[in-house]
Amino acid sequence: MTSEELSRNWHTVRTRIAGACAQAQRPADAVALVAVSKKQPAAAVRALYASGQRAFGESYVQEALAKQAELADLAIVWHFIGRVQANKTRALATQFAWVHGLADAVHAQRLHEQRPPELPPLNVCVQVNLSGEATKEGVMPEAVAPLLAQCAQLPRLRVRGLMTLPAPTADEHEQRRSFQALRQLRNQVATPDCALAELSMGMSDDLVAAIIEGATLVRIGTAIFGAR
Structure with missing residues (x-):
């Protein structure tokens, strides 16, 4: 895909986001876009960065590390989106700003212990x-x-919110039902010390x-990026 096509697709997605925000009577800047660049070449990430995108999501650690090295001259905010594995937590703790998908207290402890103290807390x-x-x-x-309570004892982690990956469906009512359930759960478990302001949900x-x-x-x- 050419740089021009990537830029056009990116602008189309941003327009969809703005339209949905307007429909929901939310500010246009209420939703941040994470461009999921897994299985895409570093050149595509560089081209999209030139259009103005800054947050990129990766799901395969070795692929991500190679891409990060190639793109080290860019101020990219790297998000890990995928299954957290115990043997990969050090790479996640040192090379990413965000981890979407924390689901285990042991992994939380490892991420905390392996997050370099000179870096800001890892957003999860x-x-x-x-x-x-x-x-x-x-x-x-x-x-x-209970997992949030355990994370609260780990100062090198900053729990920013909740994430879900519902079953694919073209039924908008079913789509909204799953997302509504996550929002309602957030409202139930959020506390003044852990507001869970972020809801990571929604794909193409x-x-x-x-x-x-x-x-x-x-x-x-x-x-x-088009179909992989």
Whole structure:
């Protein structure tokens, strides 16, 4: 895909986000775009950066590290979006600004211990399994509050909010139902010391429903970069 096509797709996505914000009567800047660049070449990331995108999401650690090295001259905010594995926590703690998908107290402890003290606290979103399926990543809703309490004891982590990855569906009512459930859970478990201001939810096919239900971070790959 050419730089011009990437820029055009990016602007189209930003227009969709602005339109959804208007529909929800939210400020246009209420939602941040994370461009999911996994399986995309570093050149595509560089081209999109030139258009003005700063936050990029990666899901495969080794691929991300190689890309980060190649793009070290750019002020990119790197988000890890994917399953946290114990043998990869050091790389996440040292090379990323955000981790979407924290779902384990042991991983939280490792990320805390491995976060370099000279860096700001690692921003994390707790991933919630709203469907209850054993094959899905994330903690069950009833386990969110205990995990938050454990994270509160780890000063090198900063829990920013909740994240979910619902089952794909073209039914907007079903899309909104899942996102509404995450927002309602956030409202139940948030505290003055842990406001959980961020809701990381919504991708290329359901970003409008997510924004209407309160998303503050949308993770968009295909609509920008095309099919992988």
